[in-house]
Every structure is written in structure tokens, then in C-alpha cells.
Amino acid sequence: MSELRWHPLLEQWVVVTAHRQGRPQLPADWCPFCSLPFKYDVHLYPNDFPAFEGRCDVVLYSPEHTLLPSQLPVEQWEKVINLWARRTVELEADPSVKHVAIFENAGEAVGVTMPHPHGQIYAFPFIPPRIEKELASVARSEPCLYCQILAKELENATRMILKSAYFDAFSPYFARFPYETCIYARRHARSLNDLTAGEKADFASIFSQMRKKYDALFGFPMPLMMVLHQNVHFYVEFLPLQRSPTKLKYLASVESAFGTFLEDVTPEDAAAQLRAV
Numbered sequence: 001m002s003e004l005r006w007h008p009l010l011e012q013w014v015v016v017t018a019h020r021q022g023r024p025q026l027p028a029d030w031c032p033f034c035s036l037p038f039k040y041d042v043h044l045y046p047n048d049f050p051a052f053e054g055r056c057d058v059v060l061y062s063p064e065h066t067l068l069p070s071q072l073p074v075e076q077w078e079k080v081i082n083l084w085a086r087r088t089v090e091l092e093a094d095p096s097v098k099h100v101a102i103f104e105n106a107g108e109a110v111g112v113t114m115p116h117p118h119g120q121i122y123a124f125p126f127i128p129p130r131i132e133k134e135l136a137s138v139a140r141s142e143p144c145l146y147c148q149i150l151a152k153e154l155e156n157a158t159r160m161i162l163k164s165a166y167f168d169a170f171s172p173y174f175a176r177f178p179y180e181t182c183i184y185a186r187r188h189a190r191s192l193n194d195l196t197a198g199e200k201a202d203f204a205s206i207f208s209q210m211r212k213k214y215d216a217l218f219g220f221p222m223p224l225m226m227v228l229h230q231n232v233h234f235y236v237e238f239l240p241l242q243r244s245p246t247k248l249k250y251l252a253s254v255e256s257a258f259g260t261f262l263e264d265v266t267p268e269d270a271a272a273q274l275r276a277v
Contacts, residue, residue, distance in 0.1 A: 001019060001053050002015055002016060002017045002019070002050070002051055002052050002053055003015070003016040004016075004125070004126075010129070012129040013126050015051055015052065017049075017051050019049065020049040020051065022049075023048070023049040023113055024113060024114070025113050026108070026112070026113060026114070026115060027114075031065055031114065031115075031116050032048070032114075033045065033058075033060050033065070033114065033116040033118065034063070034065050034116065039063070040060065040063055041062075041063070041076075041079060042059070042060060042061060042062070042076070042079045042080050042083050043059075043060040044057050044058075044059060044060075044083060044087060044121075045057065045058040045059075045060055045118075046058070047120070051122060052122065052123065052124070052125060054094075054096065054097065054123045054125055055091060055097075055121075055122075055123040056120070056121070056122050056123070057087065057120065057121040057122075058118050058119075058120055059080065059083060059084070059087075059102075059118055059119045059120065059121060060116065060117070060118050061076065061080055061117040061118055061119065062076060062117050064117070065115070065116050065117075067117055068117065068215065068221055069104070069106065069117050069211050070208075070211040070212045070214065070215040070221070072117070072208065072211075073208075074201075074204050074205050074208045075204075077204040077207055077208050078200065078201060078204040080119075081192060081200055081203065081204055081207075082200070084102050084121070084192055084228065085191075085192035085193050085195075085200075087100075087102075087121055088100050088102070088191060088192060088193060088230060089193060091121070091123045094123070096125060097123040097124065097125070098124055098125060098126050098127050099123075099124040099126070099127050099128060099131055100121065100122075100123060100124070100230065101121065101122040101123075101124060101128070101227070101228075102119065102120075102121050102227070102228040102230075103119060103120055103121075103122075103225065103226060103227045103228065104118070104119035104120065104225070104226040105120075105225055106221065106222070106223060106224050106225070106226070107221060107222070107223025107224065107241070108223065109223035109241045109242070109248055110223050110224065110225055110241060119226070131229075131231060134229075134231070135231060135232070138231075138232050144188055144232065144233055146184065146188075146232065146233035146235065147188055147233065149172070149184075150168060150184045150186070152173070153168070153170045153172065153173070154168065156173075158268050158271065158272075159171045159172065159173065159267050159268055159270075159271040160271065160275075161181060161210070161213070161271050161274045161275050162206055162209055162210065162275075164202050164205060164206040165198075165202050166185065166186055166187065166195075166198070166199045166202045166203070167183050167184065167185055167186060167199075167202060167203055167206045168183070168184050168186060169181055169182070169183045169206055169209075169210055170182060170184075170271060171267035171268075171270045171271040171274070172267060173267060174267075175263060175267040175270070176239075176261035176263060177239045177240055177241070177249060177261070177263075178240060178241075178242065178243035178244075178249050178263070178264045178265040178270065179214070179217065179222075179238075179240045179242070179243075179265060179270045179273075179274065180237065180238065180239055180240065180267070180270070181210060181237070181238045181270075181271075181274065182235055182236065182237045182238075183203070183206060183207065183210065183235060183236040183237075184233070184234075184235045185199070185203075185233065185234045185235060187199070188233055189233070189234050190230060190231070190232060190233065190234060191230035191234055192228075192230060192234065194234065195234070207236065210238065213274050213277045214238065214240065214274075216277045217273065217274060217277050218242060218244075218245040219245070222240050222242055223240065223241045223242055223248070224238050224239060224240040224241065224242075225238070225239040225241075226238050226239075227239070243264040243265060249264060
């Protein structure tokens with residue numbers, strides 16, 4: 001099983017998961033999510049190779065194996081969102097869970113091992129360092145730092161991509177990845193469960209539009225990471241790894257060893273291109 005080891009120099013946990021080394025890698029002739037002995041619409045599936053001894057879930061977006069996330073209808077995303085919200089409540093009720101991480105890895109360049117449309121939910125037994133750093137920054141700011149960021153993006157508007165009734169999608173001024181975007185709740189709501197039914201439906205719509213834009217940008221499915229943040233102010237970030245139609249963004253020494261990101265595409269250009277799609 002997994003083992004937590006403390007990194008004394010970085011003061012953060014490293015998770016040793018040697019048992020996951022043997023997990024299937026894009027099998028061509030079978031799919032465990034297609035062979036479930038029952039019908040489903042969206043489904044929560046216990047990860048066969050969990051990163052932690054606690055809960056690591058797979059969220060199956062659809063029973064259709066070849067359907068891309070960008071091809072899911074808005075109504076299907078609403079069902080996924082409701083599952084995310086319900087599972088968040090269940091996991092946050094466990095005192096051993098310190099952080100609920102809802103995310104998706106899309107594309108072989110990101111390391112996807114199963115092509116079936118799905119995301120994941122990890123119940124962290126500790127607060128991840130990125131979240132810990134973010135929460136510390138927010139705690140030093142008054143009013144809400146997220147609200148300040150959104151207000152500045154709305155005021156500038158050059159990096160805005162989509163606006164809906166309750167949400168705004170933009171490429172942030174401080175983007176680290178090429179074509180990185182965020183979707184921020186316009187109202188100061190902490191989590192999915194703080195959203196009204198109308199806000200959830202609106203979120204499903206703008207979320208779906210962003211997925212379509214990404215896959216239309218270069219004419220093929222965009223390899224990316226999608227992360228939900230439900231800590232202080234609800235938002236979503238998309239972190240793509242494609243910096244041009246023919247080039248990937250590799251996290252090499254400067255990014256991986258020094259933690260300093262080199263941005264290949266200006267957020268202003270990224271937003272303009274995504275708006276135009």
C-alpha cells in the first residue's frame with residue numbers, strides 16, 4: 001500500500017505508491033469501466049490502484065467509451081457536478097480527510113492510463129502544499145483575494161473568454177501553463193454545495209463551453225489537467241500541456257526542480273485565441 005514520507009527540505013509529504021506501478025496502461029482491447037455488471041449514467045468507482053489507503057474514487061462521466069468530455073451534453077455535466085457535490089459532503093464529514101481534491105487528467109501527454117471519459121476524487125490525509133500556500137495567501141488578504149483577482153480581470157477584460165449569468169472564464173494574468181484558464185464563481189461561494197440549482201446549471205454550461213473551446217483550438221483533444229477548488233472561493237482551473245498545434249509544454253528543470261514556470265503563450269494571446277474559437 002501507499003506510504004507517506006516526509007521531505008525535510010521542502011517540508012512536505014511524498015507519497016510512495018509502488019503498488020500502482022502495475023496498473024493498466026491504455027489497454028487496446030478491454031476497459032474495466034465498460035465491463036461493469038450494471039447500467040449507469042454517471043458512476044463513482046473505487047480506484048483499483050489507489051494513491052492513498054483512504055478514499056480514491058474514479059468518476060465515470062458516461063458509459064460511452066469513445067465519448068470525449070468535450071462531447072458530453074450540458075445535462076450530463078450537471079449529473080457529474082451533482083455527483084461531485086454529493087461526494088464532497090461525504091468525504092468532508094470524515095475527520096481523517098484534510099482535503100478533497102476533484103480533478104481530471106485528459107490526454108496521454110498528461111499520463112492518462114484509461115481512455116474512458118472519467119475524472120478522479122482524492123481524499124487527502126494532509127493538505128497538499130499548493131493548497132496550503134494558497135490558503136496562507138488568502139488568509140493575509142482582506143477582502144477575499146479571489147474576489148479581487150476576478151474584479152481586476154473583469155475590469156481589464158483582455159483576458160476574459162466567457163461570461164455567463166453566474167460565472168466568468170478567463171486566462172489569468174499570472175498563468176503558468178500555455179492556454180491556462182480559470183472559471184470563477186462571481187458570487188463568493190465556497191463550494192459546489194454552496195451553489196443554488198440555477199448556479200450549478202449555469203456552471204455546467206460554461207464548463208461545457210470551455211471544454212469544447214479547448215478541443216476546437218488546435219482541432220484535436222487538448223491534453224490538460226482540470227482541478228476544482230472548494231476551499232474559500234469556488235473556482236476551476238484548466239492547465240493544458242499543448243503550447244502549439246505541434247509542440248507540448250514540458251515541465252523541465254526550471255519548473256520541476258526550481259518551481260518557477262516559464263510561460264510560452266501570453267495570457268492575453270491565449271484568451272484572444274480561445275474567444276475566437
